[in-house]
Amino acid sequence: MAQTDISSLLDRLAALYPALPPQLAQAARHILDAPEEVAMRSMRSLAGHVGVAPTTMVRLAQALGFASYKAFRRAVQEAMRQPGAGFAGRAEWLQELAGRGDAGEVMGGMAQAAIANIETSSRGLDVATLAAAADALRGAACVHVVGIGGMHGLATYFAYVARMVLGNVRLAEPAMGVMVDELATLGPEDALMIAGVDPYGAETVRSAELARARGAAVIAITDSRASPLAPLATHLLIAPTASPQFFPSQAAIVVMMETLIALLVSRGGKEVIRRIEAVDRFRAEHGVYWRSS
CATH class of the missing domain: 3.40.50.10490 (Glucose-6-phosphate isomerase like protein; domain 1)
Structure with a gap:
């Protein structure tokens, strides 16, 4: 899957979403909102986080035309494998904030969420x-x-x-x-x-x-x-x-x-x-x- 295909893949999932059964729709909604978690989490970990059975993730991948969840996950990983600048330095900064007590932890959490939202938006933007x-x-x-x-x-x-x-x-x-x-x-x-x-x-x-x-x-x-x-x-x-x-x-x-x-x-x-x-x-x-x- 090419880098730009992440957007078309999510578009396909969004097109399927209204007609999906409740459990599949629950998993699909999470992936639409946070596709990077497919790349970062194992199938069982993601299924547990979403609150569905692992077999639901397999069925969702198959509904998208993939032979297996493994193939779906590999495709997402390839699409998101883009060079990033300064990730190590950013991680150190966020960890430092978290070590400054309650206020620093809150500030770090807010900064991390904002950065992740902007990156996810940019990666998925056609x-x-x-x-x-x-x-x-x-x-x-x-x-x-x-x-x-x-x-x-x-x-x-x-x-x-x-x-x-x-x-x-x-x-x-x-x-x-x-x-x-x-x-x-x-x-x-x-x-x-x-x-x-x-x-x-x-x-x-x-x-x-x-x-x-x-x-x-x-x-x-x-x-x-x-x-x-x-x-x-x-x-x-x-x-x-x-x-x-x-x-x-x-x-x-x-x-x-x-x-x-x-x-x-x-x-x-x-x-x-x-x-x-x-x-x-x-x-x-x-x-x-x-x-x-």
């Missing part, structure tokens, strides 16, 4: 999908940005920065708490940029359903291929959110958003540069930036 998502944003008559609950701050950040690059970005701010009113003008020439993670907000899913029904492109950043946003997405971007604390980590989502914006800039030519310069100049002229006297 570059063609990312490029297509950026093109959909660039070509849209209007980009409606939606983030509900914990995602609202990230949606605001994305809209704020993307507005410097594109002239067609609109943050959906629900009037009187009704998001559907904000999307009333959404049409097939538009795009919906939406983020949602487990537990998935009902309004988040309804917003994506509305956009899909209206024929708009749906660029969805979510935490799993088993997410209810996945089948609604025209362009699906996965950003894991595992965290040792009670709330989902947002680090990989921020990186995904910033990567999208960077791609928009890199593909925008001189027009984008002129737009950013104009926005920056306007802000400076109107005292937006603080300057020491």
Whole structure:
């Protein structure tokens, strides 16, 4: 299996997921969220961690077209065998943090989770999908940005920065708490940029359903291929959110958003540069930036 095939393998698993029996679905969901564990754990260890019988892992591998779980695991290992920079130094740093007492242990756990989420997201990201998502944003008559609950701050950040690059970005701010009113003008020439993670907000899913029904492109950043946003997405971007604390980590989502914006800039030519310069100049002229006297 080539390096880039990890994404297509996970796409195949995600396509099977809705029709799988409960035990197979439980195993599939875990692998979709943490494919690296297939490479690192033995079959029995992973099955025990997921809470299913080892034979369930074998049946899942066979459902994906592999003759055995061993063949499936070897394929995943080959796909993930990419050179990494500074792993030893990073491990030493995390161990040092853990030795500093409770605060250091918490800090180390948070750092480790954020790094793992970003790496997993990057390894599983199909570059063609990312490029297509950026093109959909660039070509849209209007980009409606939606983030509900914990995602609202990230949606605001994305809209704020993307507005410097594109002239067609609109943050959906629900009037009187009704998001559907904000999307009333959404049409097939538009795009919906939406983020949602487990537990998935009902309004988040309804917003994506509305956009899909209206024929708009749906660029969805979510935490799993088993997410209810996945089948609604025209362009699906996965950003894991595992965290040792009670709330989902947002680090990989921020990186995904910033990567999208960077791609928009890199593909925008001189027009984008002129737009950013104009926005920056306007802000400076109107005292937006603080300057020491």
